[in-house]
Amino acid sequence: MRQEFTIWLTGLPSSGKSTLARLVEAKIRDRGFPVMVLDGDEVRTWLTLGLGFSRADREENIRRIAHLAMFQNRSGVATITAAISPYQRARDEARRAIGRFVEVHVSCPIEVCEQRDVKGLYKKARRGEIQGFTGVSDPYEAPLAPEVVVRTDRESKEECVARIMERVEELGYLPRGQVRCEVIVPADLVDELGTNGSSLLAVLASREARLGRAGGPVTAEEWEKIEQRLRALGYLR
Incomplete structure (x- = not known):
């Protein structure tokens, strides 16, 4: 498995x-x-x-x-x-x-x-x-x-x-041979994905960015740049 x-x-x-x-x-x-x-x-x-x-x-x-x-x-x-x-x-x-x-x-x-x-x-x-x-x-x-x-x-x-x-x-993390699979999205992400139409990566990046650095939160300016980057990559609308 x-x-x-x-x-x-x-x-x-x-x-x-x-x-x-x-x-x-x-x-x-x-x-x-x-x-x-x-x-x-x-x-x-x-x-x-x-x-x-x-x-x-x-x-x-x-x-x-x-x-x-x-x-x-x-x-x-x-x-x-x-x-x-x-x-x-x-x-x-x-x-x-x-x-x-x-x-x-x-x-x-x-x-x-x-x-x-x-x-x-x-x-x-x-x-x-x-x-x-x-x-x-x-x-x-x-x-x-x-x-x-x-x-x-x-x-x-x-x-x-x-x-x-x-x-x-x-290590057992991948089986040998060709296998097809689906991504299982945790329930707590379903609503967020459905609401803003963002990709899974965008939602995850958003959550992590809002966690901030050890010494304090990400600034508004930094977050704006993150969002601009994600939009440029097509991860945010």
């Missing part, structure tokens, strides 16, 4: 997290299951507006992503997160919150990550133009006991994806 779960991809910038997340997403969707990717860079533009790159803000960013993943799982949607999430403590908290949690360390030497960095962020960080950049001026704490370690400098994308999928199946 399928169980909703979250695959949490963590690793240095430009290690290959987003690429693998999209490939794993396609594999799960091809198997007939609802699945969604929460990409760290994209999430920062609408769910975690106003957060910087201090340790506290980074931990809060991870907390919000974890809560949204948890809500999606409860709604019958498998979730894949692709976020640097550099701190062990924050990842452990995400694991406790989510429950069915598959931590994937996307391992890659920093030298290779720098070569892949088309945005030139590593170079800017080494010149001091970017402060608190993971791997340069801020630490990356590698997972202590991840469910999967993929080495993107040695393994092909296909090999990495195959090993992730194999582990998910071993």
